[in-house]
Amino acid sequence: xxxxxxxxxxxIVNSYRFLDGITSRMMKHWVTLGAPRQxxxxxxxxxxxxxxxxxxxxxxxxxxxxxxxxxxIERRDPxxxxxxxxxxxxxxxxxxxxxxxxxxxxxxxxxxLNCVMPLERLCQLEALGDIAHSAPSHYxxxxxxxxxxxxxxxxxxxxxxQLRREQVDAVVLVPV
Amino acid sequence: xxxxxxEIEAAGFSTISLSMMPxxxxxxxxxxxxxIEHPFGLTLxxxxxxxxxxxxxxxxxxxxxxxxxxxxxxxxxxEWDASEKVNIYPPEAPPIARFLRRHPWHIPxxxxxxxxxxxxxxxP
Numbered sequence: 087x088x089x090x091x092x093x094x095x096x097x098i099v100n101s102y103r104f105l106d107g108i109t110s111r112m113m114k115h116w117v118t119l120g121a122p123r124q125x126x127x128x129x130x131x132x133x134x135x136x137x138x139x140x141x142x143x144x145x146x147x148x149x150x151x152x153x154x155x156x157x158x159i160e161r162r163d164p165x166x167x168x169x170x171x172x173x174x175x176x177x178x179x180x181x182x183x184x185x186x187x188x189x190x191x192x193x194x195x196x197x198x199l200n201c202v203m204p205l206e207r208l209c210q211l212e213a214l215g216d217i218a219h220s221a222p223s224h225y226x227x228x229x230x231x232x233x234x235x236x237x238x239x240x241x242x243x244x245x246x247x248q249l250r251r252e253q254v255d256a257v258v259l260v261p262v
Numbered sequence: 263x264x265x266x267x268x269e270i271e272a273a274g275f276s277t278i279s280l281s282m283m284p285x286x287x288x289x290x291x292x293x294x295x296x297x298i299e300h301p302f303g304l305t306l307x308x309x310x311x312x313x314x315x316x317x318x319x320x321x322x323x324x325x326x327x328x329x330x331x332x333x334x335x336x337x338x339x340x341e342w343d344a345s346e347k348v349n350i351y352p353p354e355a356p357p358i359a360r361f362l363r364r365h366p367w368h369i370p371x372x373x374x375x376x377x378x379x380x381x382x383x384x385x386p
Contacts, residue, residue: 097339099297101285104350113286115373120289125332126272127293134327142270144263164357165377189356190303191349198309207312207319216320227266230356232377234265242266246273257270257277258322260305261263261287 130256137255140221142245143203144229145195145262146186148172155186155228169236171227171245176220178205189230190262202262221254229261264290278326280305280318284335295335296325299342302350314340 102110130137146155149172156168167188174183180199185192195202208220225245231237249257263279264287271277271293281287282305284297298305298318307314318340325336362369371377 097299097337097341099282099284099299099337101283101297103299103342104282104301112373113283116375117285117289119375120286120291123291125291125293126268127332128271128274128276129330130276130327134323137276139323142266144266160357164361188352188354191352192303194303194309194348200312200315201304201306201309204306204315204319207306207316210316211320211323216323229263232358232372232375238265238269242269246270246275249270249273249275254275256323256326257267257275258319258326259263259267259270259277259279261279261281261283262303262305 132255134217134256135215136218138219138221138253139208139217139256139258140249140252140254141203141205141208141224142257142259143224143226143262144187144260145190145192145202145226146188146228147174147183147195147199147203147226148186149174149178149182150184151182154184157186157188160188160230165232167228167230167233169227169231169241171225171237171241173248174203174205174224174226176205176209176222176224178224187228187230187262195262202260204260221249221252223248223252263287264292267292276326278322278329280322284337288333288335291333293332294326294329296322297335297337298340300340301342301348304348304350308346308348 152172160167185195200206211217212220267277278294279287280296287295306318321338
């Protein structure tokens with residue numbers, strides 16, 4: 087048919103837009119390493135407007151009053167990193183935290199935590215009625231992990247226990 | 263992050279990633295993924311841009327609610343203003359980058375994610 091109308095194309099996110107050539111090639115190779123496996127699935131049991139929501143950030147965010155993430159682990163052995171996690175209360179604001187991730191420019195998150203861990207925005211969505219509650223606690227760990235075993239074995243179960251205790255329904259994971 | 267998401271989902275919570283690297287995140291088999299074309303370190307948007315941050319979070323939660331097939335990706339429609347130049351790199355190169363510059367024969371180990379075997383750090 088002549089003169090057909092070209093509709094607006096839905097956006098497809100380009101995973102590599104902001105990366106240099108070497109990093110792009112590395113990431114494209116890493117994509118090929120993922121082996122097919124069964125995908126876990128827990129359906130949402132109720133509308134999101136009735137849910138308690140928690141955020142998990144991989145930016146290595148810690149309260150200034152809490153123990154810092156140990157950057158020396160990675161400096162001593164660049165194949166490793168601190169596998170621990172920190173808990174951030176729901177009312178945490180930028181001035182309360184430091185950001186310890188060593189692979190990103192942390193200056194944005196240091197100016198405004200919501201760039202990577204949108205705790206204030208989640209409270210806004212609670213006030214607007216989009217969700218029932220921002221959970222009492224939210225979580226952060228350092229997301230650069232060539233060796234993820236210690237993180238999965240020693241840290242994630244603690245996060246899951248606390249999510250259960252606080253009766254969280256849904257979790258948003260925010261990489262950096 | 264995808265591996266952590268899988269564990270949390272398997273424990274009974276409904277989860278979604280907000281990923282700037284959706285191809286990589288999906289390659290590990292995550293249940294739900296909201297893809298966003300933002301630079302590293304600015305997943306939700308620029309400092310002080312509360313409107314964008316709120317819109318991104320709201321769109322992510324909507325995707326969480328709407329995805330009904332395990333392994334689905336929703337590509338969020340946000341455009342990054344190309345005139346907004348940002349430096350996404352840390353002030354100091356990460357230790358692994360400096361190490362590989364000095365020991366390039368280890369690059370295949372890094373690329374294949376097969377690090378040398380040593381005792382792992384544990385949570386104190």
